[in-house]
Amino acid sequence: MANLTQEKCIACHKDAPRVTEADIAELKPEIPDWNIVEEEGESRLKRTYKFADFQTALAFTNKVGEAAEAEGHHPALLTEWGKVTVRWWTHAISGLHRNDFIMAAKTDRIAPEFTQK
Secondary structure, rough: OOOHOOOOOOOOOOOOOOOOOOHHHHHHHOOOOEEEEOOEEEEEEEEEEEEEOOOHHHHHHHHHHHHHHHHHOOEEEEEOOEEEEEOOEEHHHOOOOHHHHHHHHHHHHHHOOOOOO
């Protein structure tokens, strides 16, 4: 299996397939610190990153935003003093797609650029 950080997101439509349990079993080990949560009736990937201060959290948020723009796939980002909570899911299918796992892996790759607490 190719490393998720090397993959590109594909454009999704309302009929795009959600990940299956077998897909999750294959993909989740590449993003072990992420949780699959149910929010508003949808499965989402969620992780909170901790930082030393607000400035660093904001810089991380902006870098994740740049990556999201480059891939055309956008997360929910909650930036607070010393932490950023990131949620990935695919709006078009109201659930999880392979793209979400790709972007979670890319988010994990960005995090070491910033001093984490």
